[in-house]
Amino acid sequence: MTFTDIQQALKSRGFDPGPIDGVWGTRTAAAVRAFQASKxxxxxxxxGPRTAAALGLDATVTNPLVDMSLVWFQAAWRLLGTTEAPGTANNTAILQWASALGIRYKGDDVPWCGLFVAHCIGSTLSAEPLPNNPLSARNWLKFGVQTTGQVGAVAVFYRGDPKGWLGHVGFYMGQDDKAYHILGGNQSNAVRVARIAKDRLLGFRWPSTVPPGSGKPVLLTPSGQLSTNEG
Incomplete structure (x- = not known):
């Protein structure tokens, strides 16, 4: 099951998801809500499984990294490779993330890991409250509800002093013995996957408007050095 499958199934049943483009947006989410209400x-x-069944779709998840119910995590995957502009220039896409959320943001030289997480969640989960000042990574410890390491969980880490104010935030995608594998923004100035030492973790959070996830960790093979550049 893909987002395109969902959009096509909605349209065939008279619920307009907008363009059949495989991208989860507000119109597709609104069409899903209207369909759910009708059923x-x-x-x-x-x-989820019940809505998928009503749409005539198979919701079986064989790989948690491509679970279509984790719409915010899939939005993050689509942005893999996005980079900030060099020098004093700005990547206009990153600035637009802030503008769409009404966040004051002067340029991509300002750490944008929190903005990336806010964009992925805000653009896909319209009813989900974002933390105050989502640009501050540690403020994401107040987001949603507490959870464990599982695909799509918001993972908050410290930078520098554990008791200080510097931090980093991204999405859990797996772990190995020493590190969490995090899909995040501003990781070496780009959206990429980084290995972050487990002892830097401050906490995992889960959207409050979304049913609890599987709670199962994903074990991955270590690849690459531990991240030391997330700011």
Whole structure:
């Protein structure tokens, strides 16, 4: 099951998801909610097993990294490779993330890991409250509800002093013996996957408007050095 499959199934049943483009946006989420209401399902705008079955789709998840119910995590995957502009220039896409959320943001020389997480969640989960000042990585410890390391969880880390104010935030995608594998922004100035030492973790959070995830960690093979550049 892909986002395109969901959009096509909605459209064939008279619920307009917008363009059939495989991208999860507000129109697709609204169409899902309308469909759920028409079928007496829980209206959460997410395509879990019951909604998928009602749409005639197979919701079996064989790889948690491509679970279509984790719409915010899939949004993060689509942005893999996004980089900030060199020198004094700015990547206009990153500036637009802030503008769409009404966040004052002067340029991509300002750490944008929190902005990346806010964009992925804000653009896909319209009912999910974001933390105050989402640019501050440690403020994400107040987001949603506490959870464990599982695909899509918001992972918050410290930088420098554990009791200081510097931090980093991204999305859990797996772990090895020594590190969490994090899909995040501003990791060596780009959206990429980084290995971050487990002893730097401050906490995992989960969207409050989304059903609890599997709670299962994903074990991955170590690849590359531990990250030391996330600011």
């Amino acid at each position: 007496g399902l829980t209206v959460d705008g997410l395509v």
